Amino acid sequence: MVSIAVMGHGVVGSGVVQILLTHKQKLFSVIGEEIYVKKVLDLREFPDSPISDRFTKDFEDIINDLEIRVVAEVMGGIHPAYEYTKRCLKAGKSVVTSNKELVAAHGAELLEIARQENVNYLFEASVGGGIPIIRPMNQCLVANNVDEVAGILNGTTNFILTKMIEDGMQFEDALRLAQELGFAERDPSADIEGHDACRKICILASLAFGKHVYPDCVHTEGITKITLEDVKYAEKFGCVIKLIGRVKKLDNGKIDIITAPMLVPEKSQLANIDNEFNGIMVRGDCTGDVVFYGKGAGKLPTASAVCADIVDCCMHLKTRRFLFWADGDGSNIISVKDSVFKMYVRANGSGAVAKAEKIFGKIKSIEDGKRVAFITESMPLCEFEEKCEKLTGEGIEILSTIRLGDL
């Protein structure tokens, strides 16, 4: 019997307890031992839980219980999850988590503590919910050098964009629908401003390239400025607009990482990932493109990934799974100004196409009287911004600009 604790009995935590109880027999047959949920930490009370007698409001009950070898941290947020995780690891307990905010903020430090203490810190559920991604990247693709990772990493924004694309809904209406259906929080800013997707691409970038990438080093744009007009022009260019987290290794050894809405060509595997689903493309030097698809959030999908990590810890109580990256100072990340993309521009003004051609060179354009949309060749953002200024100087109003993700 391996005793474990679950910290947090919210959506994911209650799912973890539920799966461990309902799938007990199957998990027993894999591990050869029972997983026993000895303690559940939550400030609330859950008298209807089948294990209501094992709830505690005091973290000390967990940290002081030497029988508890594995702890699932599914509280979310940085504090006190960070302090609790550190103390658990230092007390020789392995920790598994779905807490992407914490992993993105303190992953390198927590992985280093786990290494020192010879325990595991696993976080399969922190990216892509129930989609296997951390373990496949870390183990199955271990014999690859990863060249690029790009993904639709946030289900809320993907749902909103899908409604805009397929049903012609306005952003605000699509957001309201997402909230009604439970896909978006009452305060949706972490999703729609891109912060959630940014944390996830930071985790994948840290894993792929071995150095921690902190979210505040990453240029992040949300989808609040995307209009139906952009969606329709994108379609005319054979693209759909998706919020993409992307990191790419450059020839100089540095990485180019960004979270931003992008025009994605319809033939791309990521273009067909709709509604609340997530999809992640990993480009390896040996495998080529591999894509993982599924529900990126939700109680049971996320909880099942947490449970898989619990199982892995139970099977590796004395040995460590190799999952590690060093701390990073951002020096391996290029400035967003140097980041190269083809750019989509929507503009307004007399002779806009001719003026854009004069300034940008070769473009693909769609003209509709004074209204125009065009896509430039690839260029660094600094060059693009300069040229936009020139275009504005020629009396053309630039209404929106979006990157083209050649995925």
Add this chain to the structure above:
Amino acid sequence: MVSIAVMGHGVVGSGVVQILLTHKQKLFSVIGEEIYVKKVLDLREFPDSPISDRFTKDFEDIINDLEIRVVAEVMGGIHPAYEYTKRCLKAGKSVVTSNKELVAAHGAELLEIARQENVNYLFEASVGGGIPIIRPMNQCLVANNVDEVAGILNGTTNFILTKMIEDGMQFEDALRLAQELGFAERDPSADIEGHDACRKICILASLAFGKHVYPDCVHTEGITKITLEDVKYAEKFGCVIKLIGRVKKLDNGKIDIITAPMLVPEKSQLANIDNEFNGIMVRGDCTGDVVFYGKGAGKLPTASAVCADIVDCCMHLKTRRFLFWADGDGSNIISVKDSVFKMYVRANGSGAVAKAEKIFGKIKSIEDGKRVAFITESMPLCEFEEKCEKLTGEGIEILSTIRLGDL
């Protein structure tokens, strides 16, 4: 240093040696030890190989070398791979393989020997080439009961079907093109008759449901009878034709497993998997649908999966990875006659639609003079065949029938 041997220096085997040499530093950083290719078994000579001095034509050189702890069997075929694998496992060496034919034919026995000898027998590369699938199913989805697995598991046939769908090529022309491009063997029968896809769905079914499924227990149809007319009717029904390996758990605890061409609705994630790519959908009771996509074959993709298994073995020289299924006698598999599908029928004759409606009940039909195509409601194959006989008795010629895969 961990010494390993590679048996077979063909496409995959030479790729394994290449990756182990070119990615030496990366793999060292993961394992903390060097992987040393001590012997390569092949009857041919490779004087240009950078490790030409380590080739041997004698298997005894490998089996008798106590330093060799891990053996990659990438010979293909059943004999002598089966005998060699058994002897290696019994000698306490872990074995990894890309040999789907061997795993499908003798997996249960070899896994049992590995268990007894406390070594590992891993085969990530046997399904989906470089696409992570065995390990994700076995580890990441461990807290799920799998309800269904369905996939495009053979790149050759998918390439041929894509050319028929997108370019209107005839089957024979598409096959010839596949051979010219190296996607199809000179003798393409294992691919186009569905045997290769069948072996792979057998491996996935064995893994998902814990009992070995032997290929000769599985109804298998290839794509040689698919015509351009069927492809065009499928499109009119909003579908594409794909060769699908599928296994599904039924309420009575038995499984329904089949390899056959199917009409796949265009909105399905599997419908967009084109050309030589593979895609595998796993439906878990917690995660819902998860899809894995990538190159299902090829030298480096497949070799990189073999190398990932080598790394896993090197990190688990003294412990076992849990990967196991028991032997099976086919008693858990329902007869193909009881397998339930909606069916697509292409037919010819006066009043075909009215006659079909009388016999099949509700159908969706497309009429074009005497030529007609229709899709029935769901029914077991035995019922469908009876009804087809009745339709033939009414003077209607049935030209083709294909299952509808509601994936």
